[in-house]
Amino acid sequence: MARNHENTPSSPAPGRAGLQADCGNCFGLCCVALPFAASADFAADKPAGQPCPHLREDFRCGTHDSLRDRGYRGCTVYDCFGAGQKVSQITYRGIDWRQAPGTAAEMFAVFPVMWQLHELLWYLYEVLALPAADTLRDEIRRALDETERFTGLGPDELIALDAAGHRAKVSDLLRQASELVREDARRRYGSPQKPPKRKVGRGADLIGAKLKGADLRYANLRGAYLIAADLRDADLRFADLIGADFRDADIRGADLTGSLFLTQTQLNAARGDAATKLPPSLVRPPHWAG
Incomplete structure (x- = not known):
């Protein structure tokens, strides 16, 4: 099509x-x-209201260029x-x-x-x-x-x-x-040509789901858990992605050009590449593969 x-x-x-x-x-x-807590996203605990130890006097990050290497991936997301x-x-x-x-x-x-x-x-x-x-x-x-x-x-x-x-x-x-x-x-473009085998929908648990190449057009993925899901080459045009958790989701080659309510935070949390198609209002994260 x-x-x-x-x-x-x-x-x-x-x-x-x-x-x-x-x-x-x-x-x-x-x-x-x-606040942030020591985890895969942050190397240490920090309570709300307390400056991060890397915050400089000019309010810029002192380790901005090496946040991921230092264990502060959450800051880059x-x-x-x-x-x-x-x-x-x-x-x-x-x-x-x-x-x-x-x-x-x-x-x-x-x-x-x-x-x-x-x-x-x-x-x-x-x-x-x-x-x-x-x-x-x-x-x-x-x-x-x-x-x-x-x-x-x-x-x-x-x-x-x-x-x-x-x-x-x-x-x-x-x-x-x-x-x-x-x-x-x-109505304009017809039903999905290659729908996924597993059920998808609002709030769906799709953690680690194998959805490579799936036709997810028009899907309601509001609040869905897509953590570490394989979405390579998936078609997500016109899918509602508001609140969907894209942490470590593999969206290399996926088409998100017409997706609804996609944010920069979601892209930053995912893994994409130069072949990932994005809406014009968002930018390709610098940590993505070439």
């Missing part, structure tokens, strides 16, 4: 420019506010959707937690709330650009505008915000949009 991408944006959706991490304009918030620079430069007007230590605990509490809001914006801008979801356009625009407005709140208001409730509301809208887009794509 010819691979047609008529329903896939050819360039990043408008408004997504501010949803790309800009570490040069951030106060190292992910390196301080977030994380992406804040631009929340770090938003909190640093907009919410706190460029005054960092070292200059104003009294704001530190508050700033570290604000950061994860902003991260959630920016992640939702990433998804909302995506569906806004998909013609098959046009019937929901007004609702999507209202949700997007409301979420944008929340990102402009002050620290106290952000901390008090019912972020979980807002996320649940937006998630339902994204689910509806996903169903419309996937059904439209199925």
Whole structure:
């Protein structure tokens, strides 16, 4: 079957420019506010609110070029959707937690709330650009505008915000949009030609699954566990991947150009190569094979 991408944006959706991490304009918030535990992803424990020992005075990472070799793979996977620079430069007007230590605990509490809001914006801008979801356009625009407005709140208001409730509301809208887009794509391009032998679906346990070459178009893989799954040369166009766990998933040669709700974090956690086809809004991780 010819691979047609008529329903896939050819360039990043408008408004997504501010949803790309800009570490040069951030106060190292992910390196301080977030906790991590010694594991395959982190070489040591670090509690929330305590600066990573590798964080420099200029808020840059002192071991950025060797994080994976030093056992800090988790740092190379994380992406804040631009929340770090938003909190640093907009919410706190460029005054960092070292200059104003009294704001530190508050700033570290604000950061994860902003991260959630920016992640939702990433998804909302995506569906806004998909013609098959046009019937929901007004609702999507209202949700997007409301979420944008929340990102402009002050620290106290952000901390008090019912972020979980807002996320649940937006998630339902994204689910509806996903169903419309996937059904439209199925009508256009037909049923999968080589569906997997094992059952796939929302929240499915596909850890280590052998899915090489599988036709997973239109699949609902929301929250699926794809840890270490073999997805080489799989077709994931129009598959809903929101919240899917791609840690160590082998996506070499896979086609993700039309997949829904894919994020940079998911790509960073997976293993791909030069043959992996990506949406135009995401970049090929530097640690991937050639």
